[in-house]
Amino acid sequence: MLALALVLSASGAASADARKDAQSQVSFGISVAQRGLWQEAVFRWERAAEIDPTYAAAYNNLGIAFEQLGKFEQAGKAYEKALELEPQNLSIQQNYDLFKEINDRAKRNSGS
Numbered sequence: 001m002l003a004l005a006l007v008l009s010a011s012g013a014a015s016a017d018a019r020k021d022a023q024s025q026v027s028f029g030i031s032v033a034q035r036g037l038w039q040e041a042v043f044r045w046e047r048a049a050e051i052d053p054t055y056a057a058a059y060n061n062l063g064i065a066f067e068q069l070g071k072f073e074q075a076g077k078a079y080e081k082a083l084e085l086e087p088q089n090l091s092i093q094q095n096y097d098l099f100k101e102i103n104d105r106a107k108r109n110s111g112s
Helices: 016-033 038-051 056-068 072-085 090-110
Strands: none
Touching: 016 038, 016 056, 038 056, 056 072, 056 090, 072 090
16 A cells, blocks of 8 residues: 555645635545545545645645556656645655656566
8 A cells, every 4th residue: 555645735836725625625625535536536526626726735635546546647647746836845855756656567568
């Protein structure tokens, strides 16, 4: 099992109401992801990113969900967006680094 950190952060320049609404979506997404409901989690985290496009936690968590669903290209893009928004966030960086390591190894092993 991947030991990835689902992130709920509070940085960004969005309005307080938008950030609060996005945080609510992220929190709910975390709760359903913990029950293995990854499609619902994706829906919530995509919604959070729509509400507040500067919310790195939403993109980080989307990366985790896409990875769990085997959507590796989308996972990479989501992690990259999260890092673009919060390049100093250690949890996001660790998630992305682990994703890249596993994904690169899988590609090498499959001959891609």
